Amino acid sequence: MRIPIATGGRMKDQPGYDVVVVGGGPAGSTAACLLGEAGHSVALLERQVYPRDKIxxxxxxxxxxxxxxxxxxxxVDLLQREGLLDFTGRGYALYIRDHRILAGDLDEPIYFTRREHYDAYLARKAGETGAELHTGAEVVAIDHARGIVTTSDGGRYSARVIVGADGVHSRVRRTLPEGIAERERWQGNLGWTLELVIPRKEVEALADERGVIRLDADLATPHLVFAVCRWGYGWVFPNKEAIVIGLGGLLSKNGSGFRDRFKAFLKLVGLSAFTDRKPAGCSLPLGNYIPTPAHARTVLVGDAAGFTGPLLGEGIFYAHRTAELAAHAIDRHLTTGAPVAGTYSTLLDRRLIPELRAETAFRNILYHGLDARMHAPLAAFVQAMKDPVIDAVQGARSFQGFQRDDELHSAVW
Ligand SMILES: Cc1cc2nc3c(=O)[nH]c(=O)nc-3n(C[C@H](O)[C@H](O)[C@H](O)COP(=O)(O)OP(=O)(O)OC[C@H]3O[C@@H](n4cnc5c(N)ncnc54)[C@H](O)[C@@H]3O)c2cc1C
Known part of the structure; x- marks a missing residue:
């Protein structure tokens, strides 16, 4: 249902919407898509213009x-046909510094996408369900009590429900009452990342034969390397035309030395020729999820609420999944009047938070062990736990006792 709002001065007033979604990454587009499909009127507000990149x-x-x-x-075959899967593989290699502790082939492949294509595609898909896409203007103010969202070009959007899907620095989150995101917990588990994308041809030409970790000749194997920063890891990921090298860990544990650690990581993997290149930097939630990310008519999803896997910082899945849970709560609210904040929090409590808690506990064991330089026992532990841990990362088992558990995947509609 659309609710016209009063015109105010020279502002461009938009018709009212059931839902205004702020931010058009995977979380925002998923929420817009599912709510559009359910027949609600939705505006999706993205400050950039697609295709836009995301580190x-x-x-x-x-x-x-x-x-x-x-x-x-x-x-997956549709994703392939649409050109959204840039690289597919089963190989992997896992290191603690220069010591290879695991390598081999996964039962199920992992995929790599390019975010400029992935995010643009999902936003377009949301548009096809009837969601109105407004790009190129930033949301600059949110009046939660009246349900009015204002953009930098003077647009005003009224909403019965507001979804904050605007990433790790979320303005929607910062305009909610202080107690929603406990500041200390948020800061204590906030990660920092550096990432460099190097054209594959350059890596092939300049890879240093003396790298302590020798990347595979085809540059087709994802590498994860622990103990190159504290409470985090380094990665080398294959793309079709490029190699993506990154380092990410908790800010509170690493201080300001990230750039030097990144250079050291490049040298470790034989890419010292690229230490002069400036990596892109970005914050990443790493265990600072907000257990009750909702207040009155506003809900937070994805990075805006700190939802990523605390062990590896995998966030795309959690962006999608929290958006799905939020969309369900919003649909219930719009159709039956059930309180949106309460329904969303209950769904999170039941379907997601126990898993994140268990993954955090596993992460803490691993990183405390690395801090204590217990590399050999940790290597033995990881080797012994290889299959259940890989299954948990792939989502075939839960981190809670490494049992098979479909709670992460079960439909809510
Ligand atoms: C270096 C790095 C590597 C990563 N690697 C992986 C990986 O390999 N796999 C994985 O699963 N996850 C990875 N992640 C995490 C993943 O990128 C995020 O968890 C995911 O993008 C979260 O999606 P989102 O939709 O919540 O937020 P985002 O993708 O950040 O989208 C938020 C959107 O909101 C828009 N926005 C922000 N503010 C406003 C505003 N005021 N008004 C309007 N629009 C606004 C932004 O432009 C953006 O489009 C990585 C993160 C980093 C930093």
Whole structure:
């Protein structure tokens, strides 16, 4: 239902919407898509113009692949046909510094996407469900009590429900009452990342034969390297035309030395020729999820609420999944009047938070062990736990006791 709002001065007033979604990354587009499909009027407000890039490794685990198929009717062969899967592989290599602790082939492949294509495609898909897409103007103010969202070009959008899907620095979150995001917990588990995308041809020509970790000749194997920063890891991910090299860890544990650690990581993997290149930097939630990310008519999803896997910072799946849970709560609210904040929080409590808590506990064991330089016992532990841990990362098992558990994947509609 559309609710016209009063015109104010020279502002461009938009018709009222059931839902205004702020931010058009995977979380925002998923919410817009599902709510549009359910017949609600939706405005999706994205400050950039597609195709826009987002610093990201672009790794899609089986968790995400399964979600895309089930909830958005995007099976893997369609993703392939649409050109959204840039690279696919089963190989992997895992290191603690220069010591290779695991390597081999996964049962199920992992995929890599390019975010400029992925995000543009999902936003377009949301548009096809009837959601109105407004790009190129930033949301600058939110009046939560009246449900009015104002953009930098003077647009005013009234909404019965507001979805904050505007990423890790979320303006929507920062305009909610202080207690929603406990500041100390948020800061204590906030990560920092640096990432460099190097054309594959350059890597092939300049890879340093003396790199302590020798990347595979085809540059087709994702590498994860622990103990190159504290409470985080380095990665080398293959793309079709490029190699993505990154380093990410908790800010509170690493201080300001990230750039030097990144250079050291490049040297470790034989890419010292690229230490003069300036990597892109970006914050990343790493365990600072907000357990109750909702207040009155406003809900937060994805990075805006700190939802990523605390072990590896995998966030695309959690962006999609929290948006799905929020969309369900919003649909219930719009159709039955059930309180949106309460329904969303209950769904999170039941379907997501226990898993994130268990993953955090696993992460803490791993990183405390690395801090204590217990590399050999940790290597033995990871080798012994290889299959369940890989299954948990891929979403075939839960981190809670490494049992098979479909709570992460079950439909809510
Ligand atoms: C270096 C790095 C590597 C990563 N690698 C991976 C990986 O390999 N796999 C994985 O699963 N996850 C990865 N992640 C995490 C993943 O990128 C995020 O978790 C994911 O993008 C979250 O999606 P989102 O939709 O919540 O937020 P975003 O993708 O950040 O989208 C938010 C959107 O909101 C818009 N926006 C922000 N403010 C406003 C405003 N005021 N008004 C209007 N629009 C606004 C932004 O322009 C943006 O489009 C990585 C993150 C980093 C930093």
């Amino acid at each position: 990201c490794g672009g790794c899609l685990s089986q968790k995400t692949i399964r979600f895309l198929d089930r909830a958005l009717s995007l099976p």
